[in-house]
Amino acid sequence: METKTMNIKVEKAKTSKIGQVDFDNLAFGNVFTDHMLVSNYKNGSWGVPEIVPYQPITLDPSAKIFHYGQSIFEGMKAYKDEKDAIWLFRPMDNCRRLNISAKRMAIPEIPEDYFMEGLKALLKLEKDWIPQTPGSSLYIRPFIFASGNGFHASPADEYMFIIAFAPSGAYFSGKVKVLIEEKYSRSANGGVGFAKAGGNYAGQFYPTQLAVDKGYNQVIWTDDNTHEYIEEAGAMNIFVRINDTLLTAPTSDRILDGITRKSILKIAENKGIAVEERKIAVSELIEAAKDGSLKEMFGAGTAAVISPISTFGFRDVDYDLPETPNSYAALFKKRITDIQYNRAEDNFGWRFKV
Structure with a gap:
C-alpha cells in the first residue's frame, strides 16, 4: 500500500x-x-x-x-x-x-x-x-x-x-448481557444503517438506556419490518455459534460492513470453520438455547474486537449461554490481536507498518 x-x-x-x-x-x-x-x-x-x-x-x-x-x-x-x-x-x-x-x-x-x-x-x-x-x-x-x-x-x-x-484501555471488560429489541429499530431499508453516520448512534442511545434500566448492558437489534431476525449487537456486528457452525447476518442497507466482521469471516475460512451468512431468526436462537445447540454469541467491532455475550433476554425471559471451552470468540480475538500487535505471522496482508 x-x-x-x-x-x-x-x-x-x-x-x-x-x-x-x-x-x-x-x-x-x-x-x-x-x-x-x-x-x-x-x-x-x-x-x-x-x-x-x-x-x-x-x-x-x-x-x-x-x-x-x-x-x-x-x-x-x-x-x-x-x-x-x-x-x-x-x-x-x-x-x-x-x-x-x-x-x-x-x-x-x-x-x-x-x-x-x-x-x-x-x-x-x-x-x-x-x-x-x-x-x-x-x-x-x-x-x-x-x-x-x-x-x-x-x-x-x-x-x-x-x-x-x-x-x-479495553472497551468492554468481561461478558455482556443483552436484550433483544422488538420495538425500536437501528436502521431501515434504503436508509443509512450501512454508513458510519453520527445519527445512527444517537438514535441507539434511548432504547439502549431502556435496556440498561432493566439490567442489561446492550441491545440486540432486529430487522425494522418484522423484528423476527437479529441484525447487530449494540454498535457491533453479531455472531452466533450453533453447534460448530458460525452464523452472522449478511450486510445490507441496515448493517455495517464491519472490518472486524470481515476479518473474522476470513479467519474462519482459513481455519475450516463452517460459516453461514444468512438471516438469523429470534425463534431459531431461542430454540437453540433451549436444546443446548447454542454454544456462543459475541459482538465484533474495532473498539472491543470481540465481546462475548453471556446472556440474552427476550420477552421477560433470560437465556444463559454455556461456558464453551476453546471458544470461537477466544480463537478469533487471539488471532486478530496477534496480527495487530505483530505477535504472529500475517498471512492476509492486513498489518500496515507506519
Whole structure:
C-alpha cells in the first residue's frame, strides 16, 4: 500500500500533556493526545491537511452540522510491538468505508492520500502516546462534518476533516448481557444503517438506556419490518455459534460492513470453520438455547474486537449461554490481536507498518 508523499505543515504544541497520563489505567476514549490533523473543504476542494495542537473548534451557530446532521466517522487503532514499531490494521478499509459513508451523506470524499499521509504523519508525531500495556492501544477517530453555514435544508458547502487520537484501555471488560429489541429499530431499508453516520448512534442511545434500566448492558437489534431476525449487537456486528457452525447476518442497507466482521469471516475460512451468512431468526436462537445447540454469541467491532455475550433476554425471559471451552470468540480475538500487535505471522496482508 503506497501513497504519495506530501508536505504537511506541523504546528507543535507548546507543552505536552503526556506526563499527566496514567497509561496503566486508561479508560476508553477519555484522554486525548497533544495534536490533531485538520483539513478544510472550501470552494469545491479539500485543503492539504495540517497538524495543529489539539484544541476546541469554533463554529457559527448556523453551521449545518447542528441542523442537518451531516457527520460521519471511522474507528481505528494503532499498536506498538515489542520493538517499538507502529502498526495499523487494514487502514485502507477504513479510508474506503469513510468515503462510502461520505457519498451516502452527500459529503465530499476525502482523497485517500490525504487520509493515509495525514494519519502516518500524525502517528509519527504522537508515537510516544501509543500505550503498550496489555489490551491497550491508540484509538484513532477520523471524522468529517458540515462546517458551512445556513438554515436552508441542503448539503453544506464547507466541511472539516479531523483525525484525533485517544490512548485507550479495553472497551468492554468481561461478558455482556443483552436484550433483544422488538420495538425500536437501528436502521431501515434504503436508509443509512450501512454508513458510519453520527445519527445512527444517537438514535441507539434511548432504547439502549431502556435496556440498561432493566439490567442489561446492550441491545440486540432486529430487522425494522418484522423484528423476527437479529441484525447487530449494540454498535457491533453479531455472531452466533450453533453447534460448530458460525452464523452472522449478511450486510445490507441496515448493517455495517464491519472490518472486524470481515476479518473474522476470513479467519474462519482459513481455519475450516463452517460459516453461514444468512438471516438469523429470534425463534431459531431461542430454540437453540433451549436444546443446548447454542454454544456462543459475541459482538465484533474495532473498539472491543470481540465481546462475548453471556446472556440474552427476550420477552421477560433470560437465556444463559454455556461456558464453551476453546471458544470461537477466544480463537478469533487471539488471532486478530496477534496480527495487530505483530505477535504472529500475517498471512492476509492486513498489518500496515507506519
